[in-house]
Amino acid sequence: MKSSIRTVIIVLGIGSAIAATAYFAPQFFERKQQIVTAPAGKIAIPSVKGMIAQAKELASTIRTTGTILAFDEVELHTEAVGLAVQVNFKEGQPVTKSQLLVKLNDAELQAQIKKAQLRVALAKDREFRQKQLLNIQGISQAEYDIALNELSSAQAEVDLVKAQIAKTELRAPFSGNIGLRYISVGSYVTPQTRIAGLSNIDQVRIEFSVPEQYARLVSTGDDIEFTIQGDEKTYTASIIAIDPQIDPSTRSVRIRALAPNAQRQFLPGTFCQVQVKTTKLPKAIMIPSEALIHALKGQNVFLYRGGTAQQQEVLTGIRTEREVQILSGVEVGDTVIISGILQLRPNMNIQINVAE
Numbered sequence: 001m002k003s004s005i006r007t008v009i010i011v012l013g014i015g016s017a018i019a020a021t022a023y024f025a026p027q028f029f030e031r032k033q034q035i036v037t038a039p040a041g042k043i044a045i046p047s048v049k050g051m052i053a054q055a056k057e058l059a060s061t062i063r064t065t066g067t068i069l070a071f072d073e074v075e076l077h078t079e080a081v082g083l084a085v086q087v088n089f090k091e092g093q094p095v096t097k098s099q100l101l102v103k104l105n106d107a108e109l110q111a112q113i114k115k116a117q118l119r120v121a122l123a124k125d126r127e128f129r130q131k132q133l134l135n136i137q138g139i140s141q142a143e144y145d146i147a148l149n150e151l152s153s154a155q156a157e158v159d160l161v162k163a164q165i166a167k168t169e170l171r172a173p174f175s176g177n178i179g180l181r182y183i184s185v186g187s188y189v190t191p192q193t194r195i196a197g198l199s200n201i202d203q204v205r206i207e208f209s210v211p212e213q214y215a216r217l218v219s220t221g222d223d224i225e226f227t228i229q230g231d232e233k234t235y236t237a238s239i240i241a242i243d244p245q246i247d248p249s250t251r252s253v254r255i256r257a258l259a260p261n262a263q264r265q266f267l268p269g270t271f272c273q274v275q276v277k278t279t280k281l282p283k284a285i286m287i288p289s290e291a292l293i294h295a296l297k298g299q300n301v302f303l304y305r306g307g308t309a310q311q312q313e314v315l316t317g318i319r320t321e322r323e324v325q326i327l328s329g330v331e332v333g334d335t336v337i338i339s340g341i342l343q344l345r346p347n348m349n350i351q352i353n354v355a356e
Helices: 002-037 107-135 141-166 212-217
Strands: 047-052 055-058 061-076 082-087 100-104 169-171 176-178 196-211 223-228 231-242 252-260 271-277 281-288 293-295 298-305 308-319 323-328 335-337 351-354
Touching: 107 141, 196 212, 196 271, 212 252, 212 308, 223 252, 281 308, 335 351
Parallel strands: 047 351
Antiparallel strands: 047 335, 055 281, 061 196, 061 271, 082 100, 100 169, 176 196, 196 252, 223 231, 223 271, 231 252, 281 323, 293 298, 298 308, 298 335, 308 323
16 A cells, blocks of 8 residues: 555656656746857957157246245354343344444453553563663573563463453344343343344345255256245245255255345245246156056056057156156157056057047
């Protein structure tokens, strides 16, 4: 009995399998035929823009920032210690070179110099008498030399006291405008005491820096242009000095220029915008900045050659607002790709539209 039931189940299973095959087989073969016979899709070729590299005259302008400084500027201090008995200047007023600005109490030194001058007078009389005796051979040469030495010693003492008195006088080292006063008559002054500031602003110095790659394009005597905030006028200055060393922390070189300031329109410490016009290059290859690819080992561009994009390492030079100079890697007549850079790979087939 069990054997008959098992046989019936097997027969029913085989029948179900045959029926399922008959139902799904036409659909399977039809789908397979559709996959096989479907036309293959075409690979899209990217379209980019390019330009023909040409040589042209380059007169670049370096734009940077700077600071206006006084032509001469010092902070005034005395050499001696003592009470200020005279303050002979007004804040913000002009002073002339060697003008007495501050006088310290020198009463003790004045007494010392009078004593020293009396010694000089006595030594002169003794030297005169000894010389007369020497002329008639009344004394030896050695005795006269002693008298002459005493005179020289007394005169040296006078000179020493005069030097000490000079240290009690603060005089203007150059002509200029004095700043704010920090002492009054009666103040106890030491060499560390700040008296005032003194500036000569008949001329001003413009101090600025340029990147190291531009250092060779700037020379002493070149003119620069600068502007200050709140003034639309453009002023001119002449480069007077270039630091012979490049600052390793900023990779730039410091430059100073000189500008007239007779009208006192420039104040030391003022921020300014500087433009430096470099020497003209008659044959410079320039490409748009966006065509440049920055890599870890240098800089590259894509060139169009034989229907493909070829990556080329380049050496750059002067940069302007929109372009960069190519020193090597690109020749006149090469087609440089200037758009769609991010989607390109070396040796990729491309379509290019060359800008006129």
